[in-house]
Amino acid sequence: MLLNPEKQSARVETVSGVLSRTFRDDTHPAVSATSHVPYIKHTWLNDIVIQTKDGLMDASKDALKSTSGYFKDLCKSHPSMNRFMFTFVKQENLKSIVDYAHSGYVTISTENVFERYEAGRFFRVPYIEKVCIDFLTTLIHSSCKDSCWVRQGAQRRSMSEIYYRAKVYQDLHFESLVHDPTFLYTTKPQLIELIRSDDVKVSREEVVYEAVIRWTRKDPGTRKRHLPELIPFVRVPLISFDYFMRHIRDEQLVDDTISAPWKLLCEWVYIYHMSDVSIRADKVVLRTSYDLPKAICTVGGTHADRLNIVEAYDIESREWFDFGRRARPTMHRSAVAVYKKLLWVVGGFYVERKDGEPIATNNVDIFNPYTHIWYIGPPLRRARHSCCLAVVGENLYAIGGRCGPTVLESTEVAGQNEWSFFSDMKHARSLPSVAAACGKMYALGGLDHRDHLVPSAEVFDFENGIWSVWFNSQFRIQRGTRAAAIDGFLYVMTGVCTVQLWIFNVASERLGQSEAKPIIGTNYCIVAVDGFLYAMSSTLKNDQHCIMISRYNPKADAWSPWSETVTSKRPFALSLAAMDRVSKPVWRSNPDLPL
Template identity: 25%
Template sequence: MLPLGTSAPPGRMDEELPDGLLFKDHDFSSELLRQLNGFRQNRMLTDVSICTGTQEVPCHRSVLASSSPYFRAMFCSNFRERREAKVQLKGIEAGTLEQIVSYVYTGQVRITADNVLPLMEAASMLQYPKLLEACSSYLQSQLTPSNCLGMIRLSEILSCETLKKKAREVALTRFPEVATSADLKELCALELRDYLGDDGLCGEEEKVFEALMVWVKHDLQARKRHVQELFEQVRLQYIHPAFFHHFIANEALLQSSPSCRTILETAKRQMFASYVTTSAPDLQPPWHVPPRTSYQDFLILLGGRKDNQETTRDVLLYNRQTNQWENLAKLPTRLYKASAVTLHRSIYVLGGMAVGAGKNVPSHNVYIYSLKLNQWRLGQPMLVARYSHRSTAHKNFIFSIGGIGEGQEVMGSMERYNSIFNIWESMASMPVGVLHPAVAVKDQRLYLFGGEDIMQNPVRLIQVYHISRNTWFKMETRMIKNVCAPAVVLGERIVIVGGYTRRILAYDPQSNKFVKCADMKDRRMHHGATVMENKLYVTGGRRLTTDCNIEDLASFDCYDPETDTWTSQGQLPHKLFDHACLTLQCIPHIHTSP
């Protein structure tokens, strides 16, 4: 036992026992190896030389046998090496052998870009798993889209599962960059099919198709027989219809395959049915594949009026992992009462009153936002300048409805944007021109609920537009009295969210009946609403207080139809109303990563 007030020297962790003291010297084994390494370097007590080519490295059989199953089998079994003074190792370079032996005696080795591969091969061959794993960790830190496929091949040769797993993760999450690498062209058909069919592949389907075509055309004669099985891995329902129309539908390689032609024809009917046939809802693609798991839903707010009631250019993204709001690229200009929709992984902002520069005039401009690039660009302008209008998207189209025109008149006109051909066209006008109705599309029909007339009186109408027939009809109903309220499709119903009321109404188009849902806390209008993962999210707006004053809101609430309950999600960064509230489904990139 140590004298009072003293401590055990470094390396000692003594343990008192009932009948004495258990002395532990944790430096002993390392000191022993250090001494043995000194003997080896001075060729003292060595009893075998490990040779490669002309290089000889003197060692102790007992140390080698203790360090790896490979040498244990060599020196402790009835192999001839057990008795030989010199043992030849094939396939290992002299410098690598020196490093391996040094590692055996010291437990240390320096891994660099120049020596990692031969070290890894030697560690695999000579059965040093910790050294193999250390080399694997180094290579994992060096993984890039240009080398990950080669690393996967290496990991398979060396049976290194951790490297294989990490390299495959890079190949899937950075697929658009991997697709441009030379290694992709060298994959066999089965390997490429495995990547293209993986649910975790992180890349737009357009990139998946392009990678497939690059691979096939790299050796057309040998590979064209694989076109069908590979083409089936492309999830055509998530490809931009314009891309499909211009680059896929008439691709000669696909047209030469009867099976691929069948897939193309079915995809055409599914994509373009809304102006070809009235039976589109009954059509189903031959594959029932959800979007890849890399696609995520993002809740985005843009424009509107904030705290001091000035029209804002802010664009905000809600990060569900951190419950924080992040700023995206601002709107190119201030727009009062514009409308916004999502279509084909982009946001379209339509019209509005252009604010500033000394005069306020209705705009016919269309601005398109890409979350992938975090950039805005100017799109094809509408035929008519309008604000206080409503817009909605269906299949390949955007419908822009009503609003106030350049002469400050209430318009009943509607125009439609065709995203395949990038053109706007006039459609049938609504029966009754209204402002601020709730709008949604369900089962080939566009529904306008309520709204207000030029005198700001509520209009108790449902106006229904049949998309394929380009015809309207209207229905009077006492249930409708909403103004400045959004509508969303939630399951099989269209939900009208408030509008100078706290009431939530779910409309069933099949039965033409309304069902009341749990009320909101406030009488709310000028708010935003969207659906994510079958839940309704409501943002900002204005509320009527009990004494009939109007108060701006920064509230952020969620409605769960399963439980018919509301919960608060916190607050917006500031009070906001007359804004767009949208769900954008796309693949996250650096600035949107959770």
């Protein structure tokens, strides 16, 4: 442990162990010449004077120029200057820069690490910046209180790299950190930073609640009054109802001073658990974790036995796995999207009539990829199948589709508890391809009521609030046109026999064609994940049906094969959705999870 929680200031001044460490730069000329003699001044000639608000010091211009980018530029612009004034810098921090410039050694401690880093960053001394980051990283992995101290200090000083390292470490090791003895000595702001994160990795939300209660019981007289501020950061509705009734409702720490807000909290949680599951999905933000895999999710497809199966493709392990079965009846041509960390399956059709005419539905099913539970979402205003979903900002849009013989130009936007009609497109489209970038939403291609190609595209500008025809003479819309957006660029794949990839810069409205030939089969779909474009298609290999996945790297303008899966039952969906993080099911007694 680096910091004694009860006597932190005293320990900070102590020089022992990793609390204070001296670093040696082996590439420094003074060290490489006389590495066996510490702190030797080499042969530098002190020819300048540096004044700080605390006093004067002598230094070598050549030594400073060789180690500091700031002094190098300053001496280049003022070659005859021999006196420098820095009244805004503490003398001890500037002295560390001068000592390193002369000797190649620098001493870092918990008392000065942040100030040394800021001095190294201002005077552009890369080595001092590096060793400060290394020292702080050691502190992050030392104890709970040390990591909280580093995270808080990095946040105050806008040290984004260190702050992110501390946050990721705390999120991934939350359960071990809260059982560290130093956890009980964290401050209230530090505790809030620990438990408020959406990315905390916990096996169950009860762990977070128990951590807050343990922290409070360390000093109940002082800390009990903070409970109304802390408990809202615990996702209490994610706690099992049985645990809530046995432990939280009758918590012994609750007295007259906090009974009123605690009673309101209990009433809200009770109503939440007793309410219809159809209104729960939007009420609580789920916790995820950095080490959960990213995946491409798909629902339905062409094989009758797999229409209700939710499947995901783990991009890292390159493996398929099943999530579970939809609770609703079999649906064809549902639209899929990831919205607010949940998988939304919208619309679709089923066949019941003797004439075989598909019956469109307005069903909306919401799947939690972390708990593997289905919810019934708010129904669409208009039943539709073969539509497409787009997430733009904080909103989810359903675009086009078909209802019986009618092809729809209408669009809908999801609200908290209901859908509402949005601006109609200029052309009715079923099975369109939709992508959004830079505040604009594009709808390309699709089919009309005779299943003929709609050879046009249109764009919705959210600033103007209208759809307009999007036309470019360099390429034409064809059957199977698919689109996805990455970093302000629209990637459009067109063609059936010969597939081409077009790249459209939304900001500059410039269009270009990729020189790389797509590695792809038939009936392809595309989705963007982490700056890469993944294309899923079907192909035949040795007379066996295969699902082929290939990846496009926009920076290198190159395609590469990613995986092939030989199967007779694997569905092929008309739309894909990229999940940021998913939890693989390990075992369940009932694969068909009830609502």
